[in-house]
Amino acid sequence: EAGVAQSPRYKIIEKRQSVAFWCNPISGHATLYWYQQILGQGPKLLIQFQNNGVVDDSQLPKDRFSAERLKGVDSTLKIQPAKLEDSAVYLCASSLILGNEQFFGPGTRLTVL
Amino acid sequence: EDQVTQSPEALRLQEGESSSLNCSYTVSGLRGLFWYRQDPGKGPEFLFTLYSAGEEKEKERLKATLTKKESFLHITAPKPEDSATYLCAVWVQGAQKLVFGQGTRLTINP
Incomplete structure (x- = not known):
């Protein structure tokens, strides 16, 4: 069974630029999650979807972060504009x-310069 | 506030030296407690789910136990390949979300 796929694996951008991450969950999994993991800390939930509806986005900084899950399968997480403190690993998970x-997928390591 | 705390932050053992990692939690309602292993540069890998006090789960050299306020991950006769960060997480019933601890970084020296 294929696992959770994420791309890109690494991304380096300048502050104020935009970036997008993609996630493909395990086939048949209804629920999809995006987490932010800062070095030395546990993952922190950003948003969770049930099929293509948002269940919880209370910890998503909505002034700069957005996420969507079209057709209840793949999902994208976008940051616009990026700040230095957004440097972290962005993990996608499904259940x-x-x-x-x-x-969990392998994550995307974002560095904001 | 829902909180999950893991101790110690880091633990260094010799190969074959057994020990335990602790995960304590204060949450409004626990539906399940999860243990994950995370290797550098990788996403967390699922190990166990525990649902009620007194429950135990085992996998190779690892055994997880649960009480009403904490969980332990016991590692018996560890090998260098057991070196990783071990994460504990609680599914909070009311908030309907998973809250993670900060992890314990385990190093097993040969």
């Missing part, structure tokens, strides 16, 4: 249903 064990 069969909300609350079940989550399976």
